[in-house]
Amino acid sequence: MTEQQLREQMVTMARSMFERGYATGGAGNLSLKLPNGHFLATPTGSSFGRLVAEELSVVDIDGNHISGKKPSKEAAFHLAIYRNNPECNAIVHLHSTYLTALSCLDGLDRENAIKAFTPYFVMRIGELPVIPYLRPGDPKIAEELAQRAGDYRAFLLANHGPVITGIDFEDAVDNAEELEETAKLAFILKDSNIRYLTDAEVQDLKGRGK
Numbered sequence: 001m002t003e004q005q006l007r008e009q010m011v012t013m014a015r016s017m018f019e020r021g022y023a024t025g026g027a028g029n030l031s032l033k034l035p036n037g038h039f040l041a042t043p044t045g046s047s048f049g050r051l052v053a054e055e056l057s058v059v060d061i062d063g064n065h066i067s068g069k070k071p072s073k074e075a076a077f078h079l080a081i082y083r084n085n086p087e088c089n090a091i092v093h094l095h096s097t098y099l100t101a102l103s104c105l106d107g108l109d110r111e112n113a114i115k116a117f118t119p120y121f122v123m124r125i126g127e128l129p130v131i132p133y134l135r136p137g138d139p140k141i142a143e144e145l146a147q148r149a150g151d152y153r154a155f156l157l158a159n160h161g162p163v164i165t166g167i168d169f170e171d172a173v174d175n176a177e178e179l180e181e182t183a184k185l186a187f188i189l190k191d192s193n194i195r196y197l198t199d200a201e202v203q204d205l206k207g208r209g210k
């Protein structure tokens, strides 16, 4: 895809996420890798419902602002993931309702906040490690994510929300939607006797891809 097509894809899919309630107000941020090696990111403070293709921010891998509006205050953590995971070409950060609710629970398993109970969660995400609470924009979020970026497709920032990666922007958005729905199911099922997938069932799924 050309840079212009990628800009339009980000605007269109962000608006769709906004209209379906995955993002509200100015919360969340998005990025993707451009063909020239720079990164397209949402401007700080922008609403997913009102992005403008020409105004999107462009940064280089070192975080230098190349063009467009001032980039997201989380651009550094997006770049830390790209630096440490060559398969990642797009990132979605949301404050979506169920994942953010999950991120506020005490006593989460730091290695994996959602124990698998459906195949598609395993196929698209696998595990969801928890990053200890840091204030939004804290450069230490980038350090924490850099250490785990090569091993996981998504992360849960404690008391904040999810960070989801993809091989392209569509993939990252699909992964984000799947993860949010899985968190919703986890809350719906919280008082039920869940049959979790066995370790053997999880391993079998991991070998098969999406």
Ligand SMILES: O=C(O)[C@@H](O)C(=O)COP(=O)(O)O
Binding pocket: 026, 027, 028, 029, 042, 043, 044, 045, 046, 071, 072, 073, 074, 093, 095, 136, 137, 160
């Ligand atoms: O939670 C925050 O403040 C940020 O992580 C966020 O979601 C929005 O920040 P900007 O991307 O700078 O608008």
Ligand SMILES: [Zn+2]
Binding pocket: 027, 028, 093, 094, 095, 136, 160, 161
């Ligand atoms: Zn945030």
